[in-house]
Amino acid sequence: MSFSSLGLIDQITRTLDTLDYSTPTPVQTEAIPAVLAGRDVMAAAQTGTGKTAGFALPLLQRLAMKGQVSPNCARALVLVPTRELAEQVHESVKAYGAGLPLRTMVAYGGVSINPQMMALRKGVDLLVATPGRLLDLQRQNALKLNEVTMLVLDEADRMLDLGFSRELDAILAALPKKRQTLLFSATFSDPIRALGNRLLRDPVRIETAPRNTTVKAIEQWVVTVDKKRKSELFLHLLKKHKWEQVLAFVKTRRGVDELVELLQAKRIGADSIHGDKPQPARLRALERFKAGEVQILVATDVAARGLDIDDLPVVVNVDLPIVAEDYVHRTGRTGRAGASGQAVSLVCADEVDQLAAIEGLTGQVLKRIEEPGFVPDHRVPETVAGGQIVKKPKKPKKPKGDAKVVTEDVRFRR
Numbered sequence: 001m002s003f004s005s006l007g008l009i010d011q012i013t014r015t016l017d018t019l020d021y022s023t024p025t026p027v028q029t030e031a032i033p034a035v036l037a038g039r040d041v042m043a044a045a046q047t048g049t050g051k052t053a054g055f056a057l058p059l060l061q062r063l064a065m066k067g068q069v070s071p072n073c074a075r076a077l078v079l080v081p082t083r084e085l086a087e088q089v090h091e092s093v094k095a096y097g098a099g100l101p102l103r104t105m106v107a108y109g110g111v112s113i114n115p116q117m118m119a120l121r122k123g124v125d126l127l128v129a130t131p132g133r134l135l136d137l138q139r140q141n142a143l144k145l146n147e148v149t150m151l152v153l154d155e156a157d158r159m160l161d162l163g164f165s166r167e168l169d170a171i172l173a174a175l176p177k178k179r180q181t182l183l184f185s186a187t188f189s190d191p192i193r194a195l196g197n198r199l200l201r202d203p204v205r206i207e208t209a210p211r212n213t214t215v216k217a218i219e220q221w222v223v224t225v226d227k228k229r230k231s232e233l234f235l236h237l238l239k240k241h242k243w244e245q246v247l248a249f250v251k252t253r254r255g256v257d258e259l260v261e262l263l264q265a266k267r268i269g270a271d272s273i274h275g276d277k278p279q280p281a282r283l284r285a286l287e288r289f290k291a292g293e294v295q296i297l298v299a300t301d302v303a304a305r306g307l308d309i310d311d312l313p314v315v316v317n318v319d320l321p322i323v324a325e326d327y328v329h330r331t332g333r334t335g336r337a338g339a340s341g342q343a344v345s346l347v348c349a350d351e352v353d354q355l356a357a358i359e360g361l362t363g364q365v366l367k368r369i370e371e372p373g374f375v376p377d378h379r380v381p382e383t384v385a386g387g388q389i390v391k392k393p394k395k396p397k398k399p400k401g402d403a404k405v406v407t408e409d410v411r412f413r414r
Contacts, residue, residue, distance in 0.1 A: 003344035006032040009061055015098050015134050016057075025050035026208040031184075032058045034204040035103055041182045042196045043206035044235075051184045052092045055152050059126065060097045064152065069103070069123035076126040076150040079171070081158040082302055083108040083130060089154065090128040102126065109133045117142040131159065131167035138174065145174045152182045157192045157325065157368035172199065184368070189325065197306055212321040215275070218331055220278045220343045221367040223357070226376040230318055231262055233374050234346065238296075243314045248298045251319035251328050259318065275302050301326050309333060317345040324357040349378040360387020 003024055004013045007226060024032070033043050035058035043054065044238035047112045059076050071077050078093075080086045083156040090106035090389045097104060102125040107116045109132050116133070120142050127134075127143075137143040153159070183196050183203075223231045226392055238246065254275050271285040272295045289297040291307055301321055321327055334341025347355055347367070359365050365385055378408065380388040 003027060003028075003032075003057075007036050008032065008057060009064075011064075011099050012057060012096065013138060014314070015096060018098075019095060020347050021053070024352075027051055027206060028054045028057075030206045030208070034206075035180075035182065036061065037060065037166075038062075038180055039384070040180060040200040040201045040203040041206065042200055043182070043184050049208065051154070052089055053096065055151045055154075055184050056089070056093050059150055059152070060093070060100060060102065063125045064097075064100045065121050067149075069125055070147060071123050072120050072141070072188070072315075073123045073129040074120075074125070075145040075147055076141065076152075077134075077148050077175075078126065078128045078152040078154060079131055079134070079144070079156075079159070079168070080154045081156075081164065083110055083129065084273070084282070084302070085132055085155060086128050087283065088320075093128065096265070097126075104128070107133045107137060108279070108293040109136070110282075113137070113140070113142075131171060134240060135167055135170060145171070146176060148175050148179060152181045152184065154184050154196075156183055156195065157185055157189045158194075160189075160191055177362065188279070189258070218330065218341045218343050220345075220364075221349050221369055222345045223369050223371050223374070223392060224380045225346050225348060225371070225374050226378055227350060229374060229376075230346050230348070231259055233371060234259070234316065235262070235266065236319055236371065236374070237316070237344065241314075244295065245312060246296050246316055247289075247309070247312060247333055248296055248316045248318050249321070250298055250300060251322070253300060255319065256297050256300055256304065260296075261299075263296055268296060272375050273297065273299040273302060276301065289302065300308060301330070313341055315341070315343045315364060316393045317343070320345060320347060320351045320354040320358065324354070326362040327358045328362065347380055348376065349380050351357055352381045352383070355380070356383045356387045356389050359383055360385075 002026055003016050003021065004025060005070050006029065023135060026049070030039055031043055031054035040277055043051070053398065067075060075174065078089060080089055084104050084106045090104065093104050103122065104126040105119050105124045106117070107129040109129065110128060113133070116137060120137065134143070138145060179201050183192070185192065199328065223233065234248065250259055257274045258276050260270045260272045271288055273285050274283045274289070277285070285297065288294050315331055315334045317327070317330060321330065331343040334343060344365060355366070364382060384390055
């Protein structure tokens with residue numbers, strides 16, 4: 001199977017050759033012909049399996065074959081939940097569309113809106129955007145949505161998790177009713193399936209892996225530890241396993257900063273990505289990590305999706321995610337495109353409910369390890385298949401001392 005056999009034009013297949021794309025992935029094999037045929041698509045595939053190319057390649061071809069865009073308009077719209085994913089998708093779009101007479105751009109918050117408004121004056125063929133910034137541009141009359149004929153919702157479940165449902169409704173209400181709509185995601189929650197049923201017309205349904213599974217090439221295990229010793233254990237594992245590059249996830253922004261400060265105090269190169277950092281600083285941190293200038297990148301779940309890092313060997317969940325689906329996306333940063341990887345979770349007793357939810361979602365019980373010197377005082381309850389927590393029966397309380405029978409002669413009671 002080759003890309004040309006899927007119906008892609010020579011210009012695109014030549015570009016793919018220069019990018020060393022030789023054989024389509026399963027999701028690309030199913031999605032590309034369907035999108036080229038103008039069908040709506042609802043596709044679920046594990047992260048790292050080529051979802052972006054699955055929708056971007058046929059969209060670019062359809063845009064190149066017909067039509068011109070008016071000022072302040074876009075013909076195709078790709079909505080994504082985070083700034084990092086927006087950048088990643090747009091970089092891929094630019095690479096795939098090299099040599100095609102198309103204008104593309106990316107728009108997200110956290111940076112000045114003025115350059116984005118200027119770029120839209122001539123119109124763009126394909127716009128990658130986050131929902132909030134897209135609405136900002138529309139409300140300032142910098143963007144009209146009446147010419148959008150193709151819409152992609154990428155990682156739509158995460159958009160709902162982040163509270164974008166109102167923004168999505170506003171955008172969908174402003175788009176033409178007659179359009180091609182594509183939903184691509186690593187996982188599909190029940191609300192997303194309901195959304196797809198509402199928006200898509202007779203869609204081609206693609207599911208290249210069981211729902212909510214993690215990549216098989218990833219070796220996953222749990223190390224149990226007391227909460228207060230997590231940072232100490234992370235440093236120990238870093239030294240023991242001689243990890244050269246690690247993406248570490250921490251629950252809170254404060255926790256991210258504290259871990260980075262500790263690492264830097266130990267003269268370990270570290271940087272961070274979280275919601276309080278301005279977008280240029282987040283991009284610099286990611287580029288430094290990709291270039292090998294820092295060994296550890298510490299992030300909140302803002303980075304669980306949209307970080308495309310070649311050959312990332314290790315992901316460490318210093319804290320488990322609140323939402324079980326985010327475990328799939330965190331671990332999906334490694335083991336991409338068939339490569340191997342490791343995903344290690346440091347789990348304390350307080351997180352057993354989250355651990356059980358993750359195991360129930362992914363259909364696996366994660367292997368547990370107790371690291372010598374870090375065996376927790378507060379034991380993490382056992383879990384079993386199906387995401388169930390094994391609760392030990394309570395021992396009956398023993399009476400204190402010998403039970404005494406007290407009698408009272410009611411005749412002397414006044």
